[in-house]
Amino acid sequence: MSIDIIKTISDYLKGSRPSAIFIDIDGVLTIERGSYVLDLELIELLRKVMAYGIPVCLVSGNAYPTVLTLQRYLGLTPIFVAENGCVIQVGRELIKLCRESLDSLVEDIEKSFSLKRSTSNLYRLCDRAFHVPEHIKSNPAMARKLESSIMEKYPHIYALYTGYVLHIYPRYCSKSSAIKIIADKTNIDLNKSIAIGDSVTDVDMIKAVGIGIVVGDADEDAKKEAKIVLPFNASTSTKYFISALLNYISQHV
Numbered sequence: 001m002s003i004d005i006i007k008t009i010s011d012y013l014k015g016s017r018p019s020a021i022f023i024d025i026d027g028v029l030t031i032e033r034g035s036y037v038l039d040l041e042l043i044e045l046l047r048k049v050m051a052y053g054i055p056v057c058l059v060s061g062n063a064y065p066t067v068l069t070l071q072r073y074l075g076l077t078p079i080f081v082a083e084n085g086c087v088i089q090v091g092r093e094l095i096k097l098c099r100e101s102l103d104s105l106v107e108d109i110e111k112s113f114s115l116k117r118s119t120s121n122l123y124r125l126c127d128r129a130f131h132v133p134e135h136i137k138s139n140p141a142m143a144r145k146l147e148s149s150i151m152e153k154y155p156h157i158y159a160l161y162t163g164y165v166l167h168i169y170p171r172y173c174s175k176s177s178a179i180k181i182i183a184d185k186t187n188i189d190l191n192k193s194i195a196i197g198d199s200v201t202d203v204d205m206i207k208a209v210g211i212g213i214v215v216g217d218a219d220e221d222a223k224k225e226a227k228i229v230l231p232f233n234a235s236t237s238t239k240y241f242i243s244a245l246l247n248y249i250s251q252h253v
């Protein structure tokens with residue numbers, strides 16, 4: 001499998017190194033989906049990738065201060081996306097891409113759909129998050145149905161459940177539009193970049209880069225768009241891929 005992965009990487013990169021790696025946090029850097037525990041061996045591998053001069057950029061639905069803190073303390077590249085593309089950071093520049101407050105919707109959604117708002121809303125700059133009931137957490141079809149009913153009521157927002165929380169954010173924001181802005185502001189070439197994700201919020205990002213990858217327990221909608229579906233779950237898969245990539249880089253670049 002590792003050889004297949006190296007072949008897929010070589011076919012896309014044709015002997016060059018990837019321009020950047022865009023990497024989701026929850027379910028990709030964590031030891032399992034639903035867990036907040038980071039896989040520190042994986043972080044070490046990502047820092048080895050960075051040692052080759054390849055940016056490793058977090059792209060997450062998490063609140064801006066959470067992603068900023070993780071980026072700094074894990075020693076990753078100071079270019080990242082937070083709140084599903086509502087906010088980006090390039091070096092010291094914080095760029096808020098959303099132009100509105102979604103607070104008026106939060107109360108209405110809580111009442112109409114029996115969801116409880118996440119306390120992380122207190123420090124989110126734009127995206128708002130809700131906890132979903134246990135019976136929906138374990139049932140992807142019900143989660144997709146809940147998303148559709150919210151989006152039917154509010155067609156100007158995305159309502160997407162990630163396996164952690166259900167997010168609402170304006171339709172003009174997304175992980176892909178955010179990484180396109182990052183690419184314009186830096187010398188990152190998206191066609192030569194890799195993106196790794198797991199949830200419905202990652203689908204557009206996976207499509208926006210040369211090599212879109214998902215972990216083995218990713219949402220079906222994300223698997224359909226990926227160039228590579230990795231064989232294991234969560235961080236075990238990501239470690240497997242990053243090890244293969246380091247192998248490719250040391251052999252081909």
Ligand SMILES: O=C(O)COP(=O)(O)O
Nearest residue numbers: 025026060061062162164
């Ligand atoms: O905040 C979430 O729901 C998941 O965040 P992620 O985009 O890092 O997977």
